Amino acid sequence: MSKIEQAYKLARQQYAEVGVNTDDVLKQAARIPISVQCWQGDDVSGFENPDGALTGGIAVTGNYPGKARTPDQLRADLDQAMALIPGKHRLNLHASYADSNSQGVERNELQPEHFQGWIDWAKGKGIGLDFNPTYFSHPKSADGFTLSHQDRGIRQFWIEHGICCRHIAAAMGKALENPCITNFWIPDGYKDTPIDRKGPRERLADSLDSIFADSIDPKLNQDAVECKLFGIGSESYVVGSHEFYLGYAVRNNKILCLDAGHFHPTESISDKISSILQWVGELLLHVSRGVRWDSDHVVTFTDELQAIMQEIVRGEFIDRVHIGLDFFDASINRVAAWVIGTRATSRALLQALLEPTELLRKLEADGDLTARLAMLEEIKNLPASAVWDYFCQTSEVPVGRAWLDEVQTYEKQVLSKR
Numbered sequence: 001m002s003k004i005e006q007a008y009k010l011a012r013q014q015y016a017e018v019g020v021n022t023d024d025v026l027k028q029a030a031r032i033p034i035s036v037q038c039w040q041g042d043d044v045s046g047f048e049n050p051d052g053a054l055t056g057g058i059a060v061t062g063n064y065p066g067k068a069r070t071p072d073q074l075r076a077d078l079d080q081a082m083a084l085i086p087g088k089h090r091l092n093l094h095a096s097y098a099d100s101n102s103q104g105v106e107r108n109e110l111q112p113e114h115f116q117g118w119i120d121w122a123k124g125k126g127i128g129l130d131f132n133p134t135y136f137s138h139p140k141s142a143d144g145f146t147l148s149h150q151d152r153g154i155r156q157f158w159i160e161h162g163i164c165c166r167h168i169a170a171a172m173g174k175a176l177e178n179p180c181i182t183n184f185w186i187p188d189g190y191k192d193t194p195i196d197r198k199g200p201r202e203r204l205a206d207s208l209d210s211i212f213a214d215s216i217d218p219k220l221n222q223d224a225v226e227c228k229l230f231g232i233g234s235e236s237y238v239v240g241s242h243e244f245y246l247g248y249a250v251r252n253n254k255i256l257c258l259d260a261g262h263f264h265p266t267e268s269i270s271d272k273i274s275s276i277l278q279w280v281g282e283l284l285l286h287v288s289r290g291v292r293w294d295s296d297h298v299v300t301f302t303d304e305l306q307a308i309m310q311e312i313v314r315g316e317f318i319d320r321v322h323i324g325l326d327f328f329d330a331s332i333n334r335v336a337a338w339v340i341g342t343r344a345t346s347r348a349l350l351q352a353l354l355e356p357t358e359l360l361r362k363l364e365a366d367g368d369l370t371a372r373l374a375m376l377e378e379i380k381n382l383p384a385s386a387v388w389d390y391f392c393q394t395s396e397v398p399v400g401r402a403w404l405d406e407v408q409t410y411e412k413q414v415l416s417k418r
């Protein structure tokens, strides 16, 4: 028996003593996908105009060599990252990442055929795809407004983009027999105090209604809307604020997307999950890590990440919360960034599943708050890391820091030659 198996055997006993069956937890963890964002692989450049500026109030800093410049390179990098992460995950794709047969095709004319390469790749791996219309880095969003624009023609262009993205997503869902979630995030907002806060929100609501007018089988596509407090250049006013999209999602039965980096720095999304799920059917999470002004640092094993996963598990929300990632860092190896962020998320989820929730719930219901706090502290000493290592080993991915050797070899053999 290997050291990892021995450690797991001991961990299994310790968890059994608090009523947790680690074998069952491992099976459950393996079934929960994390939607990995394509845009970490190339600094949100996309393939439409890779050397153009990134706009929309999001920014990537750093100039680490070896970024993907073609769909094939991005897929190769994703293959490498996914080979180092336990479990079977999904890919979250932006519309600006269409295959090379889309050169010169405008965003309001994109078709499923422009994403066939991605569909074939996902099918080959047996994974699902998620999708996002791209409302930034485009001449028609140059003044910071898209679906809420004053100009009817510009609004119409972006409405058509949203409509064709839903059809592309449905084609993905159909081909993969796995519903695609299409997330709508727009950058619209003002740097300084607006006079008219109402008009852009009325126009955004109308534009969304037009985009969602056609009903699509939820087995193929489901729509999500993502709220935000502020961006770079939209510090004073964001049209698609939290209240706007919460209301829109409730009234129109849409999935609400909560990005962990989109709130006030002292606010956390973990406490919002059980509130919002009283009123909307499902949530999409963009797991991220805000650091001061930046909402998109690589996810690490923070208290907030653990709190998010605990809320999903404690609330029995696993079937109602879709876990996606949203970070981008060009100052470190981009494949490593994916691996660090996704492994952290997966480990936090596993740890939450290992919690003796029934026991804790009973202590709380009995009013024994002393024992609740004592147990929460004692649980921190249970050997979750032995279960995590065993999860990695049985998923045939490197245990511990061994994954870094593989990324370094990939960097030497592939990334450094780009």
Ligand SMILES: C[C@H](O)[C@H](O)[C@@H](O)C(=O)CO
Residues within 6 Å of the ligand: 039, 044, 058, 132, 185, 226, 228, 259, 286, 295, 326
């Ligand atoms: C690239 C993504 O769509 C983007 O990060 C969005 O989800 C967001 O969070 C913008 O701040």
Ligand SMILES: [Mn+2]
Residues within 6 Å of the ligand: 185, 226, 259, 286, 326
């Ligand atoms: Mn996001």
